[in-house]
Amino acid sequence: MLGYRITIFRLYGFYVHVDISWFLLSILIMWSLAVNYFPSAYPGLSNEVYWQMGIVGLLGLCFSIVMHEIGHALVAKYFNMKIGDITLWIFGGVADMQEERNVPKHELLMALAGPAMSVVLAVIFYISFEVIGGYQGQTIASTMAAYLMVVNIALACFNMIPAFPLDGGRVLRALLWFWRHDRLWATRMAGHAGAILAFLIGVFATYQMMQGNLIAGFWAFLIAMFITNAAGSSIREATTHYLFTGHPVSRYMRGDVATVITAMTIEEFVDNYVYQHYLKTFPVVENGQLIGQISIDAIRGTDRKQWPWKTVADFMQPVTPDVIVDPHTDAADAIERMRQLGEQSLIVMHNQQFVGLVSMRDLLQLLSMKLRLEPDIAAR
Numbered sequence: 001m002l003g004y005r006i007t008i009f010r011l012y013g014f015y016v017h018v019d020i021s022w023f024l025l026s027i028l029i030m031w032s033l034a035v036n037y038f039p040s041a042y043p044g045l046s047n048e049v050y051w052q053m054g055i056v057g058l059l060g061l062c063f064s065i066v067m068h069e070i071g072h073a074l075v076a077k078y079f080n081m082k083i084g085d086i087t088l089w090i091f092g093g094v095a096d097m098q099e100e101r102n103v104p105k106h107e108l109l110m111a112l113a114g115p116a117m118s119v120v121l122a123v124i125f126y127i128s129f130e131v132i133g134g135y136q137g138q139t140i141a142s143t144m145a146a147y148l149m150v151v152n153i154a155l156a157c158f159n160m161i162p163a164f165p166l167d168g169g170r171v172l173r174a175l176l177w178f179w180r181h182d183r184l185w186a187t188r189m190a191g192h193a194g195a196i197l198a199f200l201i202g203v204f205a206t207y208q209m210m211q212g213n214l215i216a217g218f219w220a221f222l223i224a225m226f227i228t229n230a231a232g233s234s235i236r237e238a239t240t241h242y243l244f245t246g247h248p249v250s251r252y253m254r255g256d257v258a259t260v261i262t263a264m265t266i267e268e269f270v271d272n273y274v275y276q277h278y279l280k281t282f283p284v285v286e287n288g289q290l291i292g293q294i295s296i297d298a299i300r301g302t303d304r305k306q307w308p309w310k311t312v313a314d315f316m317q318p319v320t321p322d323v324i325v326d327p328h329t330d331a332a333d334a335i336e337r338m339r340q341l342g343e344q345s346l347i348v349m350h351n352q353q354f355v356g357l358v359s360m361r362d363l364l365q366l367l368s369m370k371l372r373l374e375p376d377i378a379a380r
């Protein structure tokens with residue numbers, strides 16, 4: 001589910017993205033509010049009014065989720081914590097793993113801050129509901145206040161499910177981490193708890209569908225899939241961080257990288273470089289100076305017949321500072337950078353000189369070999 005995402009805004013120094021699933025699900029939510037929830041919560045209104053309430057209800061849900069995230073962000077800001085970008089999913093936000101320098105106590109407070117914010121909002125909406133009439137003098141506004149109270153209670157409860165990387169899972173991890181002083185072990189345990197929980201929710205979803213409750217079954221199934229995915233990737237990322245933190249990039253880089261020059265033809269470049277080294281991007285180096293890079297994406301789509309006549313200079317692109325690292329850069333940070341940029345490799349430079357490449361493929365291959373030879377790392 002967590003695939004394509006769109007950046008919507010910046011909040012206290014980290015970016016907030018929206019997962020593409022959000023747009024599909026928001027239509028589904030608006031529809032179920034207009035057709036199902038509001039007509040039964042407040043009967044006797046026209047269809048048009050229910051659809052308007054559906055739109056306001058959806059906006060209220062978005063507002064509640066963003067406020068939940070602001071709760072996390074305020075605490076993170078207070079403790080000066082390094083946290084990753086946040087992707088909003090329909091049930092809240094998921095922060096990328098980037099907190100290896102934090103301490104358990106701060107993580108515990110940060111994880112609790114989001115659900116606490118949701119509880120505060122639920123109380124505020126409950127008070128507004130009572131003030132504007134309660135159950136006796138029901139109006140559109142009081143129906144909306146009651147709905148938003150339910151939404152915020154649901155957000156607090158869902159996010160407190162003890163499955164990493166949900167807030168409840170982060171709380172569990174922080175407690176385990178505090179207890180055994182072992183962050184990797186704590187992450188794994190919280191991740192496994194998530195996987196077991198996802199399985200149980202999946203069983204529940206199947207049962208609901210067999211009972212004919214298709215919508216409830218569908219939602220439960222969606223949640224189970226989401227938790228399974230997230231738990232799996234958290235365990236993988238925790239292991240990667242554990243293995244590569246504290247080791248410089250220079251240990252894993254390729255120093256004997258084939259570099260190309262501007263005068264080389266595209267035909268020679270493809271035959272002798274791309275098809276020989278299986279890399280997507282090559283640095284363009286002349287007299288020891290990095291002057292640009294050429295990627296197969298830039299060549300793709302050009303006429304094959306033109307290859308003997310075009311040169312690297314025609315397709316060369318400037319190198320952005322983002323893709324350059326120092327030999328002393330932490331390998332775990334380099335992996336994080338590649339993930340964020342969507343790059344397969346980074347260029348290693350020292351004193352303005354090109355020294356080599358570090359690639360995701362090499363690091364992942366090394367990781368899988370390490371896990372095979374030293375299975376105790378994976379079993380911890």
Ligand SMILES: [Zn+2]
Binds near residue numbers: 072115167
């Ligand atoms: Zn949260």
